Amino acid sequence: MINSSSTLGSAETQKSLLQRLPKDTGILLVLVGIAAIFEVLGWFVVEQTFIFNGQRLFIMILQMAIIGILAIGVGQIIIMAGIDLSGGSILGFAGIVAASLAQSSEYARAVYPGLTDLPIIFPVLAGIAVGALLGFVNGSVIAITAIPPFIATLGMLVAARGLARWYTSGKQVSFLTEDFAIFGSGAWPVITFLIVAGVFHVLLKYTVYGRRTYAIGSNEDAARVAGIAVKRHKILVYTMAGALYGIASIVQTSRAMTAQSGTGLMLELDAISAVVIGGTSLFGGRGRIMGTIIGVLILGTLTSGFTFLGIDVYYINIVKGVLIVAAVVADTYRQKRVAA
Amino acid sequence: MNDARKIVLRTQGLCKNYGGVQALKGADFELREGEHIAIVGDNGAGKSTFVRQITGVEQPSSGQMFFDGKEVSFKSPLDAREAGIEAVFQNLALANDLDVPANIFLGREEVYFNLGPFSFLNEKKMLAKAKEGLEKTAVKIPNLRNAIGKMSGGQRQCVAISRSAAFASKLIIMDEPTAALGVQETTQVENIIRRLKKQGVPLILISHNLRQVFNLVDRIFVFRRGEIVGVVDADKTDGNEIVSLITGVKTGVHENASYI
Numbered sequence: 360m361i362n363s364s365s366t367l368g369s370a371e372t373q374k375s376l377l378q379r380l381p382k383d384t385g386i387l388l389v390l391v392g393i394a395a396i397f398e399v400l401g402w403f404v405v406e407q408t409f410i411f412n413g414q415r416l417f418i419m420i421l422q423m424a425i426i427g428i429l430a431i432g433v434g435q436i437i438i439m440a441g442i443d444l445s446g447g448s449i450l451g452f453a454g455i456v457a458a459s460l461a462q463s464s465e466y467a468r469a470v471y472p473g474l475t476d477l478p479i480i481f482p483v484l485a486g487i488a489v490g491a492l493l494g495f496v497n498g499s500v501i502a503i504t505a506i507p508p509f510i511a512t513l514g515m516l517v518a519a520r521g522l523a524r525w526y527t528s529g530k531q532v533s534f535l536t537e538d539f540a541i542f543g544s545g546a547w548p549v550i551t552f553l554i555v556a557g558v559f560h561v562l563l564k565y566t567v568y569g570r571r572t573y574a575i576g577s578n579e580d581a582a583r584v585a586g587i588a589v590k591r592h593k594i595l596v597y598t599m600a601g602a603l604y605g606i607a608s609i610v611q612t613s614r615a616m617t618a619q620s621g622t623g624l625m626l627e628l629d630a631i632s633a634v635v636i637g638g639t640s641l642f643g644g645r646g647r648i649m650g651t652i653i654g655v656l657i658l659g660t661l662t663s664g665f666t667f668l669g670i671d672v673y674y675i676n677i678v679k680g681v682l683i684v685a686a687v688v689a690d691t692y693r694q695k696r697v698a699a
Numbered sequence: 700m701n702d703a704r705k706i707v708l709r710t711q712g713l714c715k716n717y718g719g720v721q722a723l724k725g726a727d728f729e730l731r732e733g734e735h736i737a738i739v740g741d742n743g744a745g746k747s748t749f750v751r752q753i754t755g756v757e758q759p760s761s762g763q764m765f766f767d768g769k770e771v772s773f774k775s776p777l778d779a780r781e782a783g784i785e786a787v788f789q790n791l792a793l794a795n796d797l798d799v800p801a802n803i804f805l806g807r808e809e810v811y812f813n814l815g816p817f818s819f820l821n822e823k824k825m826l827a828k829a830k831e832g833l834e835k836t837a838v839k840i841p842n843l844r845n846a847i848g849k850m851s852g853g854q855r856q857c858v859a860i861s862r863s864a865a866f867a868s869k870l871i872i873m874d875e876p877t878a879a880l881g882v883q884e885t886t887q888v889e890n891i892i893r894r895l896k897k898q899g900v901p902l903i904l905i906s907h908n909l910r911q912v913f914n915l916v917d918r919i920f921v922f923r924r925g926e927i928v929g930v931v932d933a934d935k936t937d938g939n940e941i942v943s944l945i946t947g948v949k950t951g952v953h954e955n956a957s958y959i
């Protein structure tokens with residue numbers, strides 16, 4: 360050994376102030392900034408407070424809960440350097456299956472007319488299982504054929520819609536039992552979202568599951584030569600995402616108390632937007648649940664704020680589009696700096 | 700050579716084809732207990748290909764492999780690792796977004812109790828062990844909790860090397876470990892190799908630096924165009940002979956070559 364200098368230099372203590380802030384501070388400031396703009400505009404334009412209206416905030420969060428659950432599912436896939444376009448479609452199909460098992464027995468034109476009112480656990484588990492199964496198909500196709508996830512899940516986006524239409528021959532599924540309304544009532548959607556977020560925060564940050572997900576997203580070859588069963592893990596992650604879409608479908612169906620083949624159309628795009636705005640890298644390897652939650656809140660605040668100001672909804676999409684591109688530009692810039 | 704020493708690794712007629720390209724044509728290779736061996740050869744000679752076959756990263760097209768007294772065929776890198784083989788690959792196999800302990804323990808994380816993929820990571824233990832392992836390399840890494848991608852090439856290389864040195868029980872393979880390193884870092888890596896020699900851990904070193912090879916190893920295998928064209932004891936040969944074997948040109952045209 361040529362010298363015995365300590366492994367740990369003093370640089371450890373010389374972090375800049377910027378580095379010491381929590382990692383999601385930047386994106387949180389964007390959220391606060393947007394809310395502040397609406398607050399100020401609110402006073403001038405409609406002479407009302409935007410932020411200090413508990414009911415508005417609650418409705419906003421309530422409306423975002425479903426997209427939030429989808430976003431957590433697709434977010435972990437993006438961290439793994441994958442993508443999933445099929446969230447909305449899987450939600451649609453899982454929801455219609457769940458609804459068909461939750462129909463009231465008094466309704467003569469039910470999908471399964473002979474069915475007596477099942478305990479709600481059955482439709483709930485069926486919805487989650489259908490989601491997980493389609494997620495498993497996504498993961499298996501991607502892992503086994505090695506085709507780009509974009510294409511595999513684009514196929515699922517189309518196919519799951521087709522399945523939903525086929526399942527009821529295009530008919531709406533309504534007249535659900537009253538018990539089934541619980542998941543969409545009161546604060547339940549938000550509570551469900553928070554539980555899902557909490558569980559996946561822990562999974563990604565503190566378990567082998569998360570470590571493998573980040574490792575594959577960061578350098579798939581490195582993960583493989585390190586002995587990680589990359590294919591198996593991909594299948595697991597897509598399956599977990601599918602299960603989350605299933606949970607989202609239950610919340611959605613329970614809120615609407617009806618399901619049809621078009622339910623959840625394009626929701627995957629809002630979910631992916633929230634993930635990207637929340638700072639998860641499309642290159643994989645980087646991203647956090649906390650960021651995704653903030654991303655979801657940003658989208659919700661935009662929608663809520665535009666409605667509040669009485670501005671036409673098309674403008675929201677313009678702002679969302681700009682935000683998404685800005686987030687990806689910021690990420691690309693960061694990526695280059697790391698690679699340099 | 701004391702031939703009574705047990706054979707650790709032997710390959711017989713190992714071949715690898717990539718489509719029409721024969722990257723490895725019947726390699727017969729042998730490594731004994733405690734032995735340090737170098738593989739030399741020009742770019743594209745098949746050195747890294749050979750390494751990929753014996754570490755389970757790829758599966759040979761044909762041929763046999765014996766490790767630790769048994770015939771083996773590694774289906775995955777995990778199999779090779781479990782058998783006690785560790786490798787530092789030429790294209791650093793590190794996850795740039797993860798920190799140092801995460802990289803060192805990638806694929807065999809320390810956990811509190813086993814719940815499969817849902818086991819909770821024991822970060823404290825991994826950090827402590829990573830520190831311990833790196834201290835032996837005398838490499839300065841300011842903050843182990845930083846993402847590897849933010850570190851210099853030398854620091855990253857040392858992480859990769861300390862990872863394999865920490866886990867190798869029966870064989871360690873280094874594919875051009877010092878190719879991108881500065882003088883000081885190269886010396887540190889060479890010291891790690893010398894320490895492995897003292898500990899009796901067998902090693903395969905791939906290097907284009909012939910002086911380094913002569914300084915460090917017992918025997919040299921020369922690869923040319925996918926074939927092993929020579930096996931010589933390091934103390935019974937000289938640079939000229941090795942260069943002739945590498946290039947296939949016999950006469951002494953290499954006097955002024957700077958690579959010797």
Ligand SMILES: Nc1ncnc2c1ncn2[C@@H]1O[C@H](COP(=O)(O)OP(=O)(O)OP(=O)(O)O)[C@@H](O)[C@H]1O
Binds near residue numbers: 721722743746748749
């Ligand atoms: N995955 C692959 N697909 C096709 N051909 C390959 C592949 N990997 C290696 N080869 C070919 O096999 C031959 C041997 O390559 P290899 O990487 O083993 O050389 P090497 O001796 O390690 O060279 P270097 O000193 O440059 O690292 C080369 O001709 C290369 O083009």
Ligand SMILES: [Mg+2]
Binds near residue numbers: 746747789874
């Ligand atoms: Mg090579």
